[in-house]
Structures are given as C-alpha cells and as structure tokens.
C-alpha cells in the first residue's frame with residue numbers, strides 16, 4: 001500500500017451505523033483480524049480476544065442488549081452531550097442500525113494476560129487497525145462501547161471465560177446508501193461557525209432560537225393552524241411553492257402535523273416563525289430533506305415561507321441565518337442547500353445574502369419547472 005492509500009483510508013474511516021444484509025466473507029474477516037493483531041501492546045502481551053459473532057440469534061440478542069442499554073441510561077446520558085444530529089445517528093445505531101450488520105465482533109481483554117494498568121491501552125490500537133482495515137476493504141464498521149455497560153449479560157451471551165471481559169462491540173458489514181454518503185470526518189474547532197453565530201441568541205432550549213426580531217420554535221398545531229392556513233391560502237405567496245396551488249384548511253392542518261412529526265423523527269425541521277414584538281405567526285423558516293430532487297440527495301435544505309404582508313422586511317434573511325447556524329452548530333451538518341423556482345427572485349436574493357453560491361440549475365421532476373440549487377459549506381474555523 002502506498003502512503004496515499006493509507007492517508008485516504010485514514011481520512012475516510014467513519015463510524016457506520018446502517019448496514020445492508022449482504023454477508024461478509026470469512027476471508028475479509030480474517031484480513032481485518034490479521035490487521036488488528038499487528039498492533040503494538042504493552043510487553044507484547046497481545047491481551048486481545050476477538051469473538052466473531054455470525055449466528056443470527058446471538059446477533060439479535062446483542063442488538064437487544066444494545067437497545068436496552070440505550071433506553072435504560074444511554075439516551076438520557078447522551079441527550080445533553082451530543083449534537084442533535086449525532087444523537088439521532090447514535091440512536092438509530094443503538095436501536096437496530098448496528099444490529100443489522102451481518103457480523104458483530106465482540107472485542108475482549110484477557111485481564112490475566114495483560115497488566116491491569118495497560119490492558120485497555122493495549123487493546124484499542126488493535127481496534128483502530130481493525131477499523132482501518134475494514135475501511136480499506138470497503139467495509140463499514142464502528143467502535144461502540146454502549147453494550148459493554150451490560151457486561152455480564154454480554155459475557156453470558158457469547159460464553160466468555162472468567163478472565164476475559166468485553167470492552168467493545170464492532171459491527172462489520174456493507175454500508176447502506178445512507179451510510180455511504182457520510183462525509184470524511186472533519187477537524188473542527190469548538191466554534192466552527194463563529195461568523196454565523198453572531199447575532200443569533202440561541203437560549204438554553206434547544207428548539208427555540210431567537211434573532212433580533214424573530215422567534216423560531218416548534219409548532220403548536222392547534223394554536224398555529226388558523227394563521228398558517230391563512231398563509232397557505234394566499235395565491236401570491238404560494239406561487240413558487242410546489243405546483244403553485246393554494247392549500248385548503250385541512251391540507252394545511254395535515255401539513256402542520258407532518259412538520260411537527262418531522263421534528264420528533266429527525267430532531268430538525270421547519271421552525272414556526274413568529275414576530276418577537278407581537279407574537280404573530282408569520283410563516284416558517286427551517287431545514288428539510290429535499291427528496292423531491294433525487295439528484296441532490298442526500299442533503300439538507302434550508303427553506304422559508306412567509307405571509308405576503310411580511311415580505312420586504314428582511315425577515316427571511318434573518319430567520320434563514322439563524323436556521324443555517326442551527327444546522328451547522330447544533331446538527332453538525334457539513335453542507336446546506338436551498339432550492340428556488342426560477343422567477344422567484346426574492347428567494348434567490350435571500351440565498352445569496354446568506355452566503356450561498358449557485359450550485360446548479362435543473363428541472364423539478366414533478367412540476368417540470370426550472371429550479372436553481374444554491375449551496376453553502378460549513379464555515380471553516382478561524
């Protein structure tokens with residue numbers, strides 16, 4: 001392997017938490033384990049043990065244990081510690097994503113063979129070799145420790161001798177499309193998007209963001225419905241949304257329920273946007289997944305819709321800046337896009353004002369209209 005190959009593998013290695021059912025060959029497992037066992041260890045004691053679990057029942061039981069560990073304490077512990085995007089990702093892994101891998105490697109330490117003080121630091125270099133070898137073969141993997149908090153149950157499941165304790169579980173398998181799209185791990189400073197943060201006063205409530213003149217919050221479907229339905233019944237405001245038609249009261253109600261459900265499912269969505277001064281709901285600004293345009297997937301888009309009476313005041317730009325900061329700071333996104341129908345110049349202007357650049361012009365697959373896709377990358381720390 002050349003240096004370039006090595007650096008490419010190191011750069012691409014990421015935690016994979018979504019696997020296809022495609023099997024992994026014995027040969028690939030042997031190569032990955034061989035790489036693991038080339039690692040250094042204190043006194044060259046090599047205190048590692050790797051248990052290769054292929055049996056579907058035992059894999060399912062490990063998956064159950066992981067889910068229980070997550071539900072018993074993992075989620076509550078992580079909620080205040082992880083960004084919302086990462087929380088959702090780890091939750092997906094802990095509640096079935098990781099268990100879907102066709103191989104689970106239970107990484108163990110023989111505490112008799114290794115000195116107590118160096119046993120952990122003698123195991124994890126081997127795990128790192130293993131992760132890198134998996135990446136080099138195109139396999140997905142992840143170093144996870146959550147399941148080991150139920151160590152006794154794990155020991156019983158895989159039948160370990162007394163001196164051997166599990167220290168990690170590494171799923172091994174082939175990425176799904178979603179997992180394959182994970183960008184390389186970036187080197188990030190704590191306040192990567194300082195420039196965008198300026199002017200945004202996000203309070204301690206994660207789902208409430210304040211700007212100078214706006215409050216961005218989650219929806220109260222009953223209380224917000226009349227104001228939102230009025231906005232969706234305006235023909236001018238709806239001209240460039242989807243097929244350009246207005247929505248009935250019932251359609252608006254269904255849409256609000258789905259906006260709110262999206263927040264619950266994904267930890268992000270479209271914020272109900274109100275004027276700080278009066279509390280009036282003026283529309284929405286926020287983040288969504290632009291699955292109507294498969295050619296730019298996977299991605300996250302920023303979008304807005306404000307009542308006609310509130311256009312021309314810079315509210316869309318102000319709200320969009322806050323939503324961008326939310327996407328970069330809280331969700332850890334690396335890139336955000338935005339799409340507007342050609343002819344909707346005001347939205348195009350907002351995209352430019354918030355620092356987005358034109359990525360492409362293309363055709364909306366459903367309406368046949370021309371749309372412009374703008375994009376912005378996560379600001380570099382400075």
Ligand SMILES: Cc1cc2nc3c(=O)[nH]c(=O)nc-3n(C[C@H](O)[C@H](O)[C@H](O)COP(=O)(O)O)c2cc1C
Pocket residue numbers: 013014015016017089090093094142143144145146147185
């Ligand atoms: C000691 C250690 C324990 C970890 N435990 C878990 C875990 O229990 N569940 C999980 O989903 N990821 C776990 N991870 C993976 C990290 O969350 C992940 O490596 C980190 O967020 C960086 O993301 P990336 O690997 O995708 O770049 C663990 C990583 C390490 C080093």
